[in-house]
Amino acid sequence: MSAFFIEGRDFELFVDAVIGARRVVGPVAKRTKFVYAELESAEELRLDFDVTILPPKKVFFPPSQDLVRFSDGVVGGCIDPVETVLLGVHFYDVKGIDMTDFLFRERNEDWNYLAQREATTIVASSIQSISPRAFWSSVGAEVEPQGHDAFLTKVNGGYLFETRTPKGEALLGYGSFREATDAEVGAAALANAAAMKQCPERLDYPSEAIAEKVRDSFGDVAMWDELAKDCFSCGSCNTVCPTCYCFDVRDAWNLDQASGTRTRYWDACLTREFATVTMAGGGTENFREHHSARFRHRFMRKAAYLNEKLGGPACTGCGRCSQACTADIADPVRVITHIMEVSS
Ligand code: SF4
């Protein structure tokens, strides 16, 4: 890893030069919130974002994605990666991408995800504004973010640009970078440490203890019914989550009835129909019929079931679910703290 510095006045020129050469996706303002979008100019980039509505996984795993097209018995894939720079990803979302990288590689490699992932250079960025429901400083601290190619930290007078991979180094050619001084490297470390101290919410228990207690709470039906009583099964807590990766696959036929497209769509385990399966004889069965069973399932997945595979919880502490839940019952800090304190 090497550290470079770019003056503030040169930074926009750098971003515009990258935009001239590749597709660049970064955080931009959308009314009072932020979203990841393709940049047309450096002016749109908002590295002072607190959190985006949807996580950056949508670059590799979009909400709807064509998988195959078929016509008269001939089937063709739709994989068509675009060389992309994803510029401005907070460390907790890098951790989310690390998890989806693992999950889409596990067993059957999913090239509908991996092709775009491999065509993308990720530039992580320091946290300049803090989301009000974030708890990234206290969840899964044992898991380091790994999937980024460079890390950008705002410091006095400009940005420190730390490269981690050859893909990150390749970006140096687009801007007026020089080697960073020890003072600039130190200033960046202080800025990143200061951000960690400002995180507003906190989980005060280690991941292993949480996993054990959450798993043990499975049979406490009364507690889960109470925690989930205001849930109206909208699925928003799934939709905004960087580590949710379930999808549904549907075929759409064209009017000629000989050609069409197979497409996958994000799915959400909190919705009523998610666990409905077809039975013999044309009937159906919903194996998580009650909303409290679905609510519980989400916490089992995030805090216990996936821990062994991922080396820590399947939650990055982004706080998006807390903000997205109209009933304000999805906050992992509140639910897990309740389980740790109350569940027997
Ligand atoms: S469960 Fe909530 S806080 Fe955790 S990663 Fe998903 S959206 Fe973020």
Ligand code: SF4
């Ligand atoms: S917990 Fe909240 S966001 Fe999630 S499905 Fe229920 S009401 Fe919707």
